[in-house]
Amino acid sequence: xxxxxxxxxxxxxxxxxxxxxxxxxxxxxxxxxxxxxxxxxxxxxxxxxxxxxxxxxxxxxxxxxxxxxxxxxxxxxxxxxxxxxxxxxxxxxxxxxxxxxxxxxxxxxxxxxxxxxxxxxxxxxxxxxxxxxxxxxxxxxxxxxxxxxxxxxxxxxxxxxxxxxxxxxxxxxxxxxxxxxxxxxxxxxxxxxxxxxxxxxxxxxxxxxxxxxxxxxxxxxxxxxxxxxxxxxxxxxxxxxxxxxxxxxxxxxxxxxxxxxxxxxxxxxxxxxxxxxxxxxxxxxxxxxxxxxxxxxxxxxxxxxxxxxxxxxxxxxxxxxxxxxxxxxxxxxxxxxxxxxxxxxxxxxxxxxxxxxxxxxxxxxxxxxxxxxxxxxxxxxxxxxxxxxxxxxxxxxxxxxxxxxxxxxxxxxxxxxxxxxxxxxxxxxxxxxxxxxxxxxxxxxxxxxxxxxxxxxxxxxxxxxxxxxxxxxxxxxxxxxxxxxxxxxxxxxxxxxxxxxxxxxx
Amino acid sequence: xxxxxxxxxxxxxxxxxxxxxxxxxxxxxxxxxxxxxxxxxxxxxxxxxxxxxxxxxxxxxxxxxxxxxxxxxxxxxxxxxxxxxxxxxxxxxxxxxxxxxxxxxxxxxxxxxxxxxxxxxxxxxxxxxxxxxxxxxxxxxxxxxxxxxxxxxxxxxxxxxxxxxxxxxxxxxxxxxxxxxxxxxxxxxxxxxxxxxxxxxxxxxxxxxxxxxxxxxxxxxxxxxxxxxxxxxxxxxxxxxxxxxxxxxxxxxxxxxxxxxxxxxxxxxxxxxxxxxxxxxxxxxxxxxxxx
Numbered sequence: 001x002x003x004x005x006x007x008x009x010x011x012x013x014x015x016x017x018x019x020x021x022x023x024x025x026x027x028x029x030x031x032x033x034x035x036x037x038x039x040x041x042x043x044x045x046x047x048x049x050x051x052x053x054x055x056x057x058x059x060x061x062x063x064x065x066x067x068x069x070x071x072x073x074x075x076x077x078x079x080x081x082x083x084x085x086x087x088x089x090x091x092x093x094x095x096x097x098x099x100x101x102x103x104x105x106x107x108x109x110x111x112x113x114x115x116x117x118x119x120x121x122x123x124x125x126x127x128x129x130x131x132x133x134x135x136x137x138x139x140x141x142x143x144x145x146x147x148x149x150x151x152x153x154x155x156x157x158x159x160x161x162x163x164x165x166x167x168x169x170x171x172x173x174x175x176x177x178x179x180x181x182x183x184x185x186x187x188x189x190x191x192x193x194x195x196x197x198x199x200x201x202x203x204x205x206x207x208x209x210x211x212x213x214x215x216x217x218x219x220x221x222x223x224x225x226x227x228x229x230x231x232x233x234x235x236x237x238x239x240x241x242x243x244x245x246x247x248x249x250x251x252x253x254x255x256x257x258x259x260x261x262x263x264x265x266x267x268x269x270x271x272x273x274x275x276x277x278x279x280x281x282x283x284x285x286x287x288x289x290x291x292x293x294x295x296x297x298x299x300x301x302x303x304x305x306x307x308x309x310x311x312x313x314x315x316x317x318x319x320x321x322x323x324x325x326x327x328x329x330x331x332x333x334x335x336x337x338x339x340x341x342x343x344x345x346x347x348x349x350x351x352x353x354x355x356x357x358x359x360x361x362x363x364x365x366x367x368x369x370x371x372x373x374x375x376x377x378x379x380x381x382x383x384x385x386x387x388x389x390x391x392x393x394x395x396x397x398x399x400x401x402x403x404x405x406x407x408x409x410x411x412x413x414x415x416x417x418x419x420x421x422x423x424x425x426x427x428x429x430x431x432x433x434x435x436x437x438x439x440x441x442x443x444x445x446x447x448x449x450x451x452x453x454x455x456x457x458x459x460x461x462x463x464x465x466x467x468x469x470x471x472x473x474x475x476x477x478x479x480x481x482x483x484x485x486x487x488x489x490x491x492x493x494x495x496x497x498x499x500x501x502x503x504x505x506x
Numbered sequence: 507x508x509x510x511x512x513x514x515x516x517x518x519x520x521x522x523x524x525x526x527x528x529x530x531x532x533x534x535x536x537x538x539x540x541x542x543x544x545x546x547x548x549x550x551x552x553x554x555x556x557x558x559x560x561x562x563x564x565x566x567x568x569x570x571x572x573x574x575x576x577x578x579x580x581x582x583x584x585x586x587x588x589x590x591x592x593x594x595x596x597x598x599x600x601x602x603x604x605x606x607x608x609x610x611x612x613x614x615x616x617x618x619x620x621x622x623x624x625x626x627x628x629x630x631x632x633x634x635x636x637x638x639x640x641x642x643x644x645x646x647x648x649x650x651x652x653x654x655x656x657x658x659x660x661x662x663x664x665x666x667x668x669x670x671x672x673x674x675x676x677x678x679x680x681x682x683x684x685x686x687x688x689x690x691x692x693x694x695x696x697x698x699x700x701x702x703x704x705x706x707x708x709x710x711x712x713x714x715x716x717x718x719x720x721x722x723x724x725x726x727x728x729x730x731x732x733x734x735x736x737x738x739x740x741x742x743x744x745x746x747x748x749x750x751x752x753x754x755x756x757x758x759x760x761x762x763x764x765x766x767x768x769x770x771x772x773x774x775x776x777x778x779x780x781x782x783x784x785x786x787x788x789x790x791x792x793x794x795x796x797x798x
Contacts, residue, residue, distance in 0.1 A: 037536075037537065037538070232538075235538070239536065239538075391634070392634075393632070393633055393634030393636065394632075394634045394635075394636035394643070394645055397636070397643065397645040397646050397792060397793075398643075398646060398746055398747060399646055399647050399648070399746070399747075399793075400646065400647050400648040400742065400745035400746060400747055401745065401746065402705065402745075402746035405645075405646075405792060407645075407792065437790055437792065437794075462792055467746075
C-alpha cells in the first residue's frame with residue numbers, strides 16, 4: 001500500500017476553518033484488512049464527547065487504582081481489604097460480602113448481569129462500551145495523550161515519523177516510550193493488589209520478596225498494556241477482539257450509532273459556493289472527522305466494523321460546523337431508521353425513543369430480575385453449612401454383637417468470621433449412638449464441635465444401631481448442627497443421610 | 507506467469523481458480539499474523555533442540571537442556587521424601603501410643619498408613635478394608651489375634667502362619683472330620699450347638715448333644731461359651747462375625763476340614779515406620795481397641 005497520508009495539501013480554506021491533509025487509512029478505497037498496518041495519527045479532538053471520555057477515563061482509572069487500597073474492618077479473623085480475591089484462601093471479599101467457592105454462582109450472576117447490561121447498552125447506544133469504557137480504549141486514549149504532550153499533535157507526529165533519526169527524535173521517542181512503560185508498569189502493578197493484602201504485597205514487591213507469580217503477572221500485564229495501547233491500538237479492536245463481531249447481533253435499526261447524515265452533507269464540496277450551487281451539501285470536506293478518528297476510518301463511508309463509536313468525529317465536525325455557521329449535527333448519534341426516514345424526506349423521531357422498545361424493556365427487566373434475585377439470595381443465604389458424605393466402602397460394618405455401624409464424613413462450614421461451636425445431633429434414627437474417632441467425646445446422642453472462624457472442619461463419625469433396632473431397609477435420617485450460643489437465635493443446618501445395615505435372618 | 511486477475515467488487519487479487527463462476531480471492535494474511543507464524547516456527551525448532559524430541563535409530567535426541575520426565579519425577583519424589591523426612595523420623599522415634607496422642611503425628615501416620623494399605627493390603631482385605639470370605643474385615647470390633655495397636659503391629663510384622671518368619675502367629679485347628687476325631691453325627695450336633703450360641707436358629711435336641719462334644723473338643727481353644735482365645739488365634743464363635751460363613755454348611759465344613767488363614771510377615775518388606783503407620787491406620791478404622 002502506498003503512503004497516501006501526506007499527499008493532500010493542507011491549509012486554510014476560504015471559510016476560515018482549517019482543512020486537514022487527511023485521508024482515511026481505512027477508507028473504502030484504500031481498505032485492505034490483510035496488509036501491513038498503516039500507522040494512524042489521530043488529531044486531538046475537543047468538544048462534549050472528548051470531555052465526557054476524559055471524565056469516564058478519570059473515574060475508571062481512579063476506581064482501578066484506588067479500590068485495592070480501601071480498607072474494611074471484618075474483625076480479627078478475616079482480611080481488612082475491602083476488595084480482595086484471595087485465591088490461595090479460596091475466598092472473595094467485596095466490602096460486606098464474602099463469597100466461598102461454592103457460592104461462585106454470585107460471580108456467575110454478576111457476569112450474566114454484565115452481559116445483559118452490555119446487550120442493553122449496545123441495543124440503545126451501539127458500541128458505547130468500545131468507545132468509552134473498554135480498557136483498550138481508556139489506555140489507548142491515555143497513551144495518545146502522552147504522545148501528544150511529547151511529540152505534538154497529528155501533523156507534528158507525521159513530520160517526526162518522516163524525519164531522519166536525529167538527537168531530538170531519539171529523545172522524544174525515548175521519553176514517550178519511557179512514560180508509556182511507566183504507565184504500563186503502574187497498570188500491571190495495580191492488578192496484583194486485588195489478589196493479596198495490598199500494603200504487604202507492595203512492600204514485598206519492592207523488596208523482591210513477593211511470590212514469582214506477582215512478578216510474572218506484572219510483567220505480562222505491563223507488556224500487553226505497552227504493546228496494545230502503544231503500538232497495536234485499533235488492531236486489537238479490529239482483529240483480536242470478538243465483541244465487535246457480537247455487536248452485529250446486538251445492533252438493529254433502532255440503535256444509536258455515530259452517523260454521517262449523508263442527506264444533509266452531500267454532495268460535499270470544499271468550495272464555498274453554496275449560494276450559487278444549491279446542490280452542494282453541508283459537508284465542507286475538511287476531513288476533520290477523518291483526522292481525529294483513532295480507528296482510521298472515514299465515517300462518511302457509513303457505519304463500518306472498525307467504528308468504536310467514540311464520537312470524536314462528532315466533536316470535530318461540530319467544531320467546524322460552528323465555524324462555518326451551519327447547524328451542528330452533520331455527524332451525530334442517530335438510528336438507521338431515522339437516517340432512512342431523513343433520506344426519504346420524512347420526519348425522524350427524537351433519539352430518546354430508542355430507550356422504549358420491546359428489546360430494551362426485556363433486557364432491563366431481565367437485568368433487574370437477576371439483580372433482585374441475587375440480592376435476595378445474598379441477604380437470605382446461610383452462613384453455616386453441613387455436608388455429609390457417607391462411607392461407601394464398606395457400606396456398613398457388622399459388629400460382634402450384631403449391631404451395624406455406618407461411617408460418615410461430616411463437613412461443617414463456619415462461614416462467619418468468628419469461631420463458633422456447634423452441637424451435632426441425629427434426628428429420625430431410633431436407637432442410634434454417635435461417636436467420632438477424631439474427637440475425645442463419649443459415645444452418645446451427640447456432641448459439640450468447635451470450628452475455627454471462616455473455616456471448614458471435617459470430622460469422621462460412626463453411627464451404631466443395635467440389632468433389635470435394625471430394619472429391613474435403608475433408613476433415612478438427618479444430621480443436624482446447631483450453633484451453641486446464648487441469647488441469639490442459633491443458626492442450624494441439616495443434612496439428609498441414609499443408614500445402611502440390616503436386621504439379620506429376615 | 508499468468509496474468510494477475512482482480513475481483514471487480516473488492517479489488518482483491520484472485521487465485522485464478524473458478525468454480526461455477528465463483529472465484530477464490532487471494533487475500534494476503536495480516537503482516538503481524540505472518541510474523542507470529544514465523545515466530546512459532548522458530549520457537550518450535552528451538553524447542554526440539556532444547557528438549558528431547560527427534561527419534562533416532564536407538565533412542566531419541568536428549569535435548570541440550572538435558573531435561574526429561576523421568577529425572578523430573580525422580581526429583582519430585584526426592585523432594586516429597588525430603589519434605590516428609592522430619593515427620594517420618596518423628597514417627598520412627600515415637601511409640602504407637604505417643605503417635606495416637608499427637609494430632610500431627612496421628613494425621614500423618616493415618617495418611618501414610620492409608621497409602622501403604624492401598625499398595626500392600628487391599629489385594630486381600632479390600633480397598634475399604636472390609637475383607638472377604640477368608641480375609642477378615644478390619645473395620646469391625648472382632649479381632650482374631652487382638653485389636654490393640656501393639657497386637658496389630660505384631661500381626662503386621664510377623665504375619666500369621668507364615669513359615670518364613672520364626673515369630674509368626676501360629677495355631678492349628680484339628681481336622682475333626684477328615685481325621686475321624688468326630689463322627690459325622692457328632693459334627694452335625696456340634697454345628698447345631700455353634701449355631702445356637704451365636705444366636706441363630708438351631709435344632710435344640712442336637713444342640714444339647716453338641717454342647718457336650720463342644721466342651722470336650724472345642725472349648726480348650728474357643729472357650730467354654732465360644733468366646734474365642736486371641737493368644738491362640740481361635741475366633742469367637744458366639745458373635746455375629748464369621749470369617750468363613752455363618753450358615754450350617756459352612757460351619758460343618760470348617761469343623762470337618764478347617765481352613766486356616768495365612769498372612770505374610772511385612773517386617774522385611776516394609777520398613778518399621780511404614781508398619782507403624784499401617785498399625786495406626788488399621789486401628790483407626792473403627793474397631794481399634796485400647797492398649798491393655
